[in-house]
Amino acid sequence: MVTETLRISLEKVDFRQPTQVTDDTSVLTLKNWVFEPLLHWQSGGLVQKGLFDRWEHSANGCNWRFHIRGGAVFHDGEVCMSNHIIDFISAILDSRDTFGMRWNYHRYLAHTQITADDHWNITVASPEPIADILDIFTEFYICRVAADGKPVLGTGPYRVMEFDASEGRAVLEHASGTEQGRRPQRIIATAEPSAEKRLGQLRDGIVDVALNLERVEEELHFDPNFQWGRALNTLSIIYYLNCQEGMFTTANARLAINHAIDTAALARDVFHNLAVPSATVVSPFHLGAQEAALEPISYDVAKARQLLEGMDISVPIVLRTPTYMPERAEAITRFVVSSLEAVGLKVAVEVEVDRPAYARQVGLDKNIGDLALFDSSPHSTYRVLNDKISSETRAIWWQGYEDREVERFIEMANHAVEDGARQAAYRQVLERLRENPPWLYLVHPVQVFAARLDLEGFCLNCKGVLDIE
Known part of the structure; x- marks a missing residue:
């Protein structure tokens, strides 16, 4: 069924200024329709x-x-x-x-x-x-800024008829009377920060579609009275490791803590099975990842302890964490702390409640203790390596990691031109980064939406954007 007016509930309703690039999936969904x-x-x-x-x-x-x-x-x-x-x-x-x-x-x-x-x-x-x-x-x-100062003028399939950022509401109208296909003529987007309330709006018939339902606090029950869509996301949830000083300057220590975490159990117990373990610095959807076809580093407590032999583990390592971004940040940290203690490490936790300040501390100040919880959102393999891994660029998110083989492969990838050559070069980088990890690899989250059963044409892509086909 094609509905004339589609009512959708998102975590936020905004288009951001043209100078603001974002990885927020609510904003990207709206941008994808208008721009x-x-x-x-x-x-x-x-x-x-x-x-x-x-x-x-x-x-x-x-x-x-x-x-x-x-x-x-x-x-x-x-x-x-x-x-x-x-x-x-x-x-x-x-x-x-x-x-x-x-x-x-x-x-x-x-x-x-x-x-x-x-x-x-x-x-x-x-x-x-x-x-x-x-x-x-x-x-x-x-996009361009309209006469009223709102950044809403695009060339996409929908035009913005109304937009009030303070109220969290936008009304979109299909820009062409032809070739509409299964797309609704009008979309009314409203913001509701609570995933539980977004789901409640759908159950009460207030909206037709609700996004980001993976963010409900408790386990999500897939009510058969609605259609459900889910997609593994390109986002990586990781801990940056301090490769400039402390125990994680050594490759064995970095590999050891990757063996210490049961990422399958983390996905099951903390994410309620709405996550998949990571194998390298990017998701399975990134350039070079499909060619590499890597498996996550195995959960192996004995191997972790063996790799830590001879290291001084009497002094607690400092773990820094925000309270959100990534979602379930504090629960992730509790799980990881327990896992690290199980292989003999002592852990002191520092919590930062100011998320923008935390980002500046991690990026600009390199204040990550020994490890710091973060997420990696670029869907470009090039960007992840350039911003976070390469010791040549030493960019804002680089935390001291150095590996000559990695740099050699990055240079090959940077100079590759044709698609096949780029895929092959990035495959080599990603394989090496599994062998010698710069981070503690955790999971990629699964995102979820729900909609009325009688509607059709919805598809959630791996960037977390809801497409209407």
């Missing part, structure tokens, strides 16, 4: 056309040319042209993220020139191969 990314990221890490409908590159991968699709028009009638895209990118490069830190895009593109050939074609020129520009462009949802 278009320059390119669409696909499971497996490759890309398909978006606002750019075709592109070509030089043989060495240093020069790229992208073409804007025909008929791309903002919802106020203004034709989307090259200058809009260049202005959008320039604004991001000059801005800061929600934690007050400069976007890493500024660093990625520091030596790159992005210029307009004409109204419809954009050239990217770099002194080094830059095939990873494809990844970066999947994160740029082109």
Whole structure:
């Protein structure tokens, strides 16, 4: 059944300013309906056309040319042209993220020139191969600010008719009377921070669809009176390990604590089976991961103790944790502390309740104790390695990890141009990072939505975005 008006409950309703890139799945779902990314990221890490409908590159991968699709028009009638895209990118490069830190895009593109050939074609020129520009462009949802100051003008299938961030409400209307397919004519999106209340709204018939129901506190019961959708997410829940000082400067200690955690039990007991154990620094959907086909590091208490032999474990290690982001942060920490104590480690826990401050402490100050709970959200393998792993870039989330083989493989991946070469190079990086882990790998969460049984056409993708087909 196709409904004329779809009522949907999300954790938040916002579109964010054009300078704010986000991994929030509620915001991304709305952006996906109203705006278009320059390119669409696909499971497996490759890309398909978006606002750019075709592109070509030089043989060495240093020069790229992208073409804007025909008929791309903002919802106020203004034709989307090259200058809009260049202005959008320039604004991001000059801005800061929600934690007050400069976007890493500024660093990625520091030596790159992005210029307009004409109204419809954009050239990217770099002194080094830059095939990873494809990844970066999947994160740029082109929009303009409307006359009332709201960032709601896009070129996507829905236009924003009403939006009030303070009330957490938006009304979207299909932008075309034709080719609507199974999409509703109108979408009313309302914000409800509580997952329990979102589920209650669905049960009471107040909404037709409720998102992020994996966040209910207790185990989620899949009521047969509703249709359910779930998808493993690209997000990685991890502990950063201090590789600059302390016990985790040694590879054996890092490998030992990965053997010490029963991640399958963590997924079962803390996430109520709505998570899957991790095997490396990215999810199974990232570029190179399918080719690597890695298994999680085995839970092996005896092996963990063996690897710790000869190390001084008399002094407690310091574990830092926020109270949220990731979800269930304190329960995760309790599980991990118990597991580490079971292999003979002493653990002192430090809790930080101010999440933005925690991010700055971990990223800018490198104040992670010996290990710090965090999540890794980029769906680009390039970004994860550049921001968090590489000792060449030593970027904001790098915590002192060094491995010559990893750097060699990263350089190969950075210089690869064609899809197959990029997949093969990233596979080698990910395999090595399983052998010599920089982090404590935990799980990838499963996200869940529920909807009325009589509705159709919904699909939750691995980025956590609800698509309407």
